[in-house]
Amino acid sequence: MKKILVPFVLMSLSGFVYASEHAAVPETDKSTVSGPVVEIRDIPTDFKIPTELWDKLMAGEGAAVTGGGHGGDKDKDKKDDVLIVWVPMEVSFLAKRPNILIHEWVQYKFPRGGGSLDLAKVTSGDKGTFYLNFNMAEFTNRPAVKVYFLSNAKKRRVDGEIYGAGCNTYFDVTSAIQKAVSGEGIRFNITDNRHISTLSGHFIFVQIEKDKVYLSQIEFSDSKNRDYLCKN
Numbered sequence: 001m002k003k004i005l006v007p008f009v010l011m012s013l014s015g016f017v018y019a020s021e022h023a024a025v026p027e028t029d030k031s032t033v034s035g036p037v038v039e040i041r042d043i044p045t046d047f048k049i050p051t052e053l054w055d056k057l058m059a060g061e062g063a064a065v066t067g068g069g070h071g072g073d074k075d076k077d078k079k080d081d082v083l084i085v086w087v088p089m090e091v092s093f094l095a096k097r098p099n100i101l102i103h104e105w106v107q108y109k110f111p112r113g114g115g116s117l118d119l120a121k122v123t124s125g126d127k128g129t130f131y132l133n134f135n136m137a138e139f140t141n142r143p144a145v146k147v148y149f150l151s152n153a154k155k156r157r158v159d160g161e162i163y164g165a166g167c168n169t170y171f172d173v174t175s176a177i178q179k180a181v182s183g184e185g186i187r188f189n190i191t192d193n194r195h196i197s198t199l200s201g202h203f204i205f206v207q208i209e210k211d212k213v214y215l216s217q218i219e220f221s222d223s224k225n226r227d228y229l230c231k232n
């Protein structure tokens with residue numbers, strides 16, 4: 001598969017499983033949860049996007065993309081340049097029971113263009129569920145944001161079910177993410193490290209206007225379980 005290197009220095013979610021948890025453990029009242037806000041200052045690293053996905057991101061708008069990343073023969077007849085605007089992102093994690101996350105609630109603030117997060121530094125237990133949410137407030141028109149997931153997780157079988165979307169596979173997950181950000185987030189199961197296989201990869205956020213493309217991305221991986229990943 002041909003890939004395009006996207007310089008971020010300029011710049012299957014269908015498999016959620018819900019863990020059964022011990023009923024005697026009280027749920028956390030979300031309204032009373034507090035935790036740290038972590039500001040990530042690292043400049044996002046480069047990563048490769050399959051050509052087909054990049055074409056989807058850029059589809060129908062402008063010609064050469066200014067600010068780096070991609071240009072193609074199909075754009076030569078276009079007249080207008082498209083300006084890439086790199087957008088900050090925020091993600092938050094919430095656990096309704098103890099001993100699942102290191103903090104019951106934590107928020108990570110990423111610079112323009114997004115960044116990477118090691119899930120090994122977020123989770124602490126080996127059973128249970130947590131909620132992940134994305135804050136897309138920095139986009140000028142949040143309802144118009146499209147979200148794609150580029151998997152970096154090998155497929156594996158857990159209790160008879162397949163987890164991990166495979167290598168260099170991507171999906172349009174806009175509906176799931178847009179619905180989640182309006183609520184408490186998307187629910188993930190950490191039992192048998194299901195969350196690593198489901199989350200590992202890049203979430204790419206794009207909003208296209210007439211002459212601008214607003215872009216950001218968040219990459220999830222796990223430094224303690226690299227065997228699950230396509231790229232170590």
